[in-house]
């Protein structure tokens with residue numbers, strides 16, 4: 282009865298459709314094959330939800346249709362639903378063990394979950410059926426490569442044992458990072474990789490509060506308490522406290538933090554404060570050497586201050602303190618726990634290497650009682666998961682982290698601008714800048730950065746001859762928020778002054794370049810060499826970045842000077858599209874006669 286009604290009903294519907302279509306054409310009856318065709322065309326158009334719907338409808342009609350199963354498995358793989366793809370592939374293999382795509386999709390899905398051993402088993406099973414099936418052969422190669430990386434460190438390798446201990450310790454404490462694994466690139470250089478696809482906005486790490494070392498903990502240690510009591514005036518207090526914590530914990534026979542302490546780098550030889558004299562020679566002429574020496578002195582000063590206040594601290598040699606200090610500066614996280622700002626070590630989170638623009642974001646979340654990292658973009662399986670340490674000049678990366686960012690757009694060069702010793706107004710000018718004779722401007726090769734105009738503003742002050750106009754200038758460059766004379770805010774004064782400013786810039790740039798024994802061109806050649814050590818390469822990249830900035834300023838001054846004698850209309854023409862367009866338009870053109 283029901284069947285008859287259904288037939289009648291479906292015929293009625295066909296009739297209705299035929300009527301609507303003017304009776305033209307006959308509606309084809311849906312079959313597993315027709316759903317397969319529909320699914321395939323949707324799949325080819327990358328409309329995976331429609332493809333999924335069609336294959337699923339086909340499978341409702343024939344649940345044992347091997348092709349529909351493996352086609353749907355393909356859709357699941359595209360949608361990163363690997364477990365579903367495994368279920369469909371398993372069924373396809375079960376209903377038709379000779380259907381080669383069952384093995385292919387199964388291996389693909391398993392691979393995407395980093396289950397490489399199982400994946401390669403299915404590849405082998407597939408190849409016994411069809412030994413020359415190209416897709417399987419390609420997949421086999423890929424999985425073998427994955428396995429080679431995975432098994433590069435034998436299970437009993439000390440580094441792997443350290444990784445495993447850290448992971449166990451974290452998981453036992455309730456940490457969550459189900460899609461991440463640690464990878465060993467070389468001694469003391471490790472990173473974090475995804476074991477499977479990570480979707481944008483997914484939480485990828487939670488490290489519980491119990492496993493975070495905070496500044497407060499460091500202050501509560503026996504040595505920390507004495508440091509607090511001594512009210513030390515340290516140059517880097519938080520770094521010193523945290524270093525003292527690590528040193529004390531390392532000295533204990535049984536530290537609860539051992540799984541974390543063990544993975545901290547042993548050597549910091551890539552950090553410039555530990556460079557050998559030979560390494561440092563590669564930085565001849567670079568102002569960065571001063572920063573390195575200052576850092577060495579600052580650390581020693583803090584160390585001595587601690588030892589003076591807490592004599593037992595001397596049991597830790599300066600060298601050990603310095604190493605851990607670098608460990609702190611390269612791994613510290615600033616965070617807010619229960620509304621209180623603090624700094625600390627966050628195990629595993631500190632294994633993410635730097636990449637900009639940022640790919641992940643992190644913060645301490647009170648609601649989760651832990652430190653949370655989220656993905657800011659989709660991350661495919663196997664890729665390195667990275668964190669941005671910020672937009673920084675290479676001098677900061679090298680000094681505090683021991684590495685260099687290639688083609689870094691945030692590089693700076695410290696121009697030291699001195700008042701002229703032969704300036705008849707030296708004393709007046711000096712008094713206006715708190716008695717100092719110079720100011721340093723860490724400029725970038727970019728006229729849009731504020732530091733560019735600050736630098737030129739200060740040079741206008743240095744090059745000012747007619748001191749009678751000072752009151753007017755001082756009036757003009759007052760800032761509402763911060764009253765007081767700021768020479769760096771001085772706008773162009775006159776053509777003659779601006780000419781001297783540009784000549785001064787050119788001289789500073791030329792003097793800077795002349796300090797290096799090698800030219801920019803020879804640095805480029807040196808970088809092609811394969812025999813450079815990591816430190817040597819970093820030194821060349823460091824000085825190359827500095828020279829590029831010097832070169833930029835030399836050319837800027839040279840080109841701007843050449844325009845000063847032209848007519849306004851010609852300068853306007855030259856300004857268009859020039860890298861100094863804003864400077865020429867706003868600083869030079871207004872100085873030229875109409």
Ligand SMILES: C[S@@+](CC[C@H](N)C(=O)[O-])C[C@H]1O[C@@H](n2cnc3c(N)ncnc32)[C@H](O)[C@@H]1O
Nearest residue numbers: 469470471611612631632633634635682683684
């Ligand atoms: C927070 S730790 C990251 C984990 C570290 N790779 C490890 O194995 O312990 C920071 C250190 O990693 C290395 N590092 C981070 N990002 C890097 C990058 N983009 N290039 C080279 N080294 C990097 C530097 O040695 C840096 O001091």
